[in-house]
Amino acid sequence: MDVEVCIKHFALDYKFRMSPTTLRIYQGFIKQFINQLGKTVKEITKKDVRNWITYLSAEKGYQPSTINSKIAALKLFFNYCLEEGLVSQDPTKDIKFVFVKENPPHYLLKEQIMQLRAFLEGQTQERAIMEVLYATGVRIGELVAMEKKDINWTERSIIIPEGKRKLGRIVLFTSECAEHLKAYLDSRTDNYPTLFVLFNSDGTRTNNGKIVEEWFRYYSKKLGFKVTPHTLRHTFAAHLAQRGMPVECIRTLLGHEKYQTTRIYAKLFDLARKEMYD
The missing domain is CATH 1.10.443.10 (Intergrase catalytic core)
Structure with a gap:
């Protein structure tokens, strides 16, 4: 199945499971990841995902919380692909979220x-x-x-x-x-x-x-x-x-x-x- 079509079907399936804004953001993350690799959904490996996470952190300088949002999007997408039989294994299955230091939120006196x-x-x-x-x-x-x-x-x-x-x-x-x-x-x-x-x-x-x-x-x-x-x-x-x-x-x-x-x-x-x- 074409990548764009696959992402479209994913969005339709999750349309009523999350807010429109979150779904739109997740679609953007998924497209960013797949377009950068230039591979089909079936060809993507666990190593590809790990390399991408390293790239986001070391080269792009993304904050851990932002990287975790992208990881969450990929996990949801590949879990959907696995359930639909579009992939034989989930490349994000053993991928861990990046550690985020939890500072107290800033508030006014x-x-x-x-x-x-x-x-x-x-x-x-x-x-x-x-x-x-x-x-x-x-x-x-x-x-x-x-x-x-x-x-x-x-x-x-x-x-x-x-x-x-x-x-x-x-x-x-x-x-x-x-x-x-x-x-x-x-x-x-x-x-x-x-x-x-x-x-x-x-x-x-x-x-x-x-x-x-x-x-x-x-x-x-x-x-x-x-x-x-x-x-x-x-x-x-x-x-x-x-x-x-x-x-x-x-x-x-x-x-x-x-x-x-x-x-x-x-x-x-x-x-x-x-x-x-x-």
């Missing part, structure tokens, strides 16, 4: 949160976005996908219908967040269903979170410390840990499907609690 709030004073939409990210711990993709109908103002909660790996959940927000969110919504004159309306530099409407990420790069430059939408997600978790919330509860609010995914946050919880104690 409460003083830095206050500085960020002061910097955004008068910026109605940007302040509302910042408050929602900090109060709920949602991912940037979840933020831009939120709709006004998902909000329960009485309970101060927002439904996240499809998070990462299509895991739905409910997140809560504070009264301070509600105040700024209402101020932003009251300032709007449009009828768009989305909670936040974003525009590209050319004036076209978008739901791409990169616009918000660009804003945060600007904040970092002006404030003198790094802050990103994901930093606020880490900060949300850290500050809850400092208040004594159990790890399992924070894991649920973050929308992590498996405890393994939250493992790196364990160090963050320990660090956050130690700083509170000190």
